[in-house]
Amino acid sequence: MEEIIVKGAPAEYSCNAGVLDRLEDKLIKRNIKKVLILTGTKSWQALRPYFPDLDGVEAAFELYRGESSLEEIGRVAEIAQSLGADAIIGAGGGKVLDIAKGVAHETGIQSVLIPTLASNCAPWTPLSVIYTEEGTMTHYTVFPGSVDLLLVEPRVLIDAPVAMLVAGIGDTIAKWFEADVQISRFEDPPIALKIAHYTAKLCADEMFEHAEAAIADAKQRKLSNAFIKVAETIIMLGGMVGGFGDKYGRVAGAHAIHNAMTIAPESHQALHGDKVAYGVLVQLLLEGKAAEAEELEGFYQKIGLPASLKDLGIPSRWIDDIAVHSVREGETIHVLKEEPIRADEVAAVMLELEEQAVESFEETASDRNLYYQNALNRD
Numbered sequence: 001m002e003e004i005i006v007k008g009a010p011a012e013y014s015c016n017a018g019v020l021d022r023l024e025d026k027l028i029k030r031n032i033k034k035v036l037i038l039t040g041t042k043s044w045q046a047l048r049p050y051f052p053d054l055d056g057v058e059a060a061f062e063l064y065r066g067e068s069s070l071e072e073i074g075r076v077a078e079i080a081q082s083l084g085a086d087a088i089i090g091a092g093g094g095k096v097l098d099i100a101k102g103v104a105h106e107t108g109i110q111s112v113l114i115p116t117l118a119s120n121c122a123p124w125t126p127l128s129v130i131y132t133e134e135g136t137m138t139h140y141t142v143f144p145g146s147v148d149l150l151l152v153e154p155r156v157l158i159d160a161p162v163a164m165l166v167a168g169i170g171d172t173i174a175k176w177f178e179a180d181v182q183i184s185r186f187e188d189p190p191i192a193l194k195i196a197h198y199t200a201k202l203c204a205d206e207m208f209e210h211a212e213a214a215i216a217d218a219k220q221r222k223l224s225n226a227f228i229k230v231a232e233t234i235i236m237l238g239g240m241v242g243g244f245g246d247k248y249g250r251v252a253g254a255h256a257i258h259n260a261m262t263i264a265p266e267s268h269q270a271l272h273g274d275k276v277a278y279g280v281l282v283q284l285l286l287e288g289k290a291a292e293a294e295e296l297e298g299f300y301q302k303i304g305l306p307a308s309l310k311d312l313g314i315p316s317r318w319i320d321d322i323a324v325h326s327v328r329e330g331e332t333i334h335v336l337k338e339e340p341i342r343a344d345e346v347a348a349v350m351l352e353l354e355e356q357a358v359e360s361f362e363e364t365a366s367d368r369n370l371y372y373q374n375a376l377n378r379d
Helices: 019-029 041-050 070-083 094-107 154-158 162-183 191-219 225-245 253-261 265-269 272-286 290-303 316-326 332-336 343-355 361-375
Strands: 013-015 034-039 058-063 087-092 110-115 127-131 137-142 149-152
Touching (some): 034 041, 034 070, 041 087, 058 070, 087 094, 094 110, 094 127, 149 225, 154 225, 162 191, 162 225, 162 253, 162 272, 162 290, 162 332, 191 225, 253 316, 253 332, 272 290, 272 343, 316 343
Parallel strands (some): 013 149, 034 087, 087 110, 110 149
Antiparallel strands (some): 127 137
16 A cells, blocks of 8 residues: 555634634734735635735735646746745635645745635645646646645635535535545555545535535525535535545546546536536446436536536537546546546446436526626636
């Protein structure tokens, strides 16, 4: 068994209304005197009402340019170095935060993350997902250290597009299926993997119990207990699975399908968590768990997650190319079985999902399309 490296949590985490009021104090206690704030236009509009004036800490602002790419990380790193920044504050969605983590690693400065969306576990995880400038995912970079400070203002999250929350639910449900297929094979797993396995199960349990109520409350901008539970499950519990499980808790078949879908330009308008949720169905069918996939698809219908490429707005003509891309050497889909997964197997189950796509999902999909049109480019 390979060595398991545990990076279970940020050095400090807090999720409370008004938490940003204590931001400057937390920075000063870390000897941070100068910061570069990386954000996006819409992210900053959402965050500004809650962001304090910094009197004892010098701050400069920089807008990110759309992709978490090596080029963008390098560009922002140069700015941080030229300013002599002690820390970078990433304030935005997953790509902003991934860039900030990459900049902190490249420059050796501290990382402070303030998410504006509950759409994935990027705020928690010690890694960045890297894309090309054109939006095709290329690889993950796992960093040697965890995030220094993570502050979550739930009043910002409740104002985000509901579609983002739904996608976060999809991404977090995947934690269970992708971790279980790997960790359950160990007869006597080490403690770190037991923690990851339990946390992954908790991710699914919390979503199945609270997701519908959280979505309903989010539509009414009601900051409820159900919403906060779901938001923290997405950010904290979702991040803990990989934090304790290392390679056994991060990704398997679902994320391999997501990665492969990024070769289709039409996929770039779809949210990460939506694509991962679809990938879970593909993974389950590849595992021979058709009944489990059918049950999960029923849950998807209730909350508005996609069950087919059609629901994602990706033409079925991409099936063969996506299948080939998903089974590249070294891709995580191959952890599903002892023998390598073949492209024709993937294509067959993807085609099956297209053929059995539930017609009743069309109404929900139409609602979600409104979210895409109005708000899915939120930074």
